Amino acid sequence: MVFTASNSVLIICKDAAGIAGNIFAFGLFVSPAHTFRRIIRNHATEEFSGLPYIYALLNCLICTWYGSPIVSSDNILVMTVNSVGAVFQLVYITLFIIYAEKSKKVRMLGLLAAVCGLIAIMVFGSLQITDAATRRLVVGLLSCASLISMFASPLFIINLVIQTRSVEFMPFYLSLSTFLMSTSFLLYGIFNFDPFVYVPNGVGTILGIVQLALYFYYKDSSKEDSREPLEFRKIQSSSEL
Secondary structure (H helix, E strand, C coil): CHHHHHHHHHHHHHHHHHHHHHHHHHHHHHCCHHHHHHHHHHCCCCCCCCHHHHHHHHHHHHHHHHHCCCCCCCCHHHHHHHHHHHHHHHHHHHHHHHHCCHHHHHHHHHHHHHHHHHHHHHHHHHHCCCCHHHHHHHHHHHHHHHHHHHHHCCHHHHHHHHHHCCCCCCCHHHHHHHHHHHHHHHHHHHHCCCHHHHHHHHHHHHHHHHHHHHHHHHHHHHHHHCCCCHHHHHHHHHHHC
16 A cells, blocks of 8 residues: 555656656747847848758657657656657757758758658667667667766866856856756656666756856856957956966
């Protein structure tokens, strides 16, 4: 009886954490909206790169497959959040291709085809693994590696913040959304005893804390330095070192 009650509480906590993660992830998914408003307004992609959206799509599709009942029957909330994320990325990629110059269009279409090919290979290959535990292990390792590399991508921005002593290029709400989503899925993975979920999201939580700490440490100096050109602030910071 006690075991049943404890198991029920664990399931409720897991579901609550997963639902919270889905909600907080929405902040990440809509964060590029400002960029695409500018692209649509100017009818040009200017110097923006489409690579982040291609990589985000690949990551979302890998994690969607891992969360599907065919691979792991107890990770439906992982599947839902990443399937919604994949739809957002496809919309951004489509808009990017529409407004990009010809050379960028060809490149983006090629990368999109490559992503579809890789996902098809992964799905087909994993379906050839008849043992369910082995299939989950293989896809889980791919998902874990993909998530860790995604969470590690802000390291460049963290380095830029330290160099320039400015959070101008590290939006607060984006950092907050990353932290909240990572923490939610860290708890979700712990409650679900799934290392392929809690390990990468643990990394994301740590990096989210670092970003928020840097934001609050440098936000006052950012107000003073925001009018200085970026290259000037880099040179100034380097000379002081």
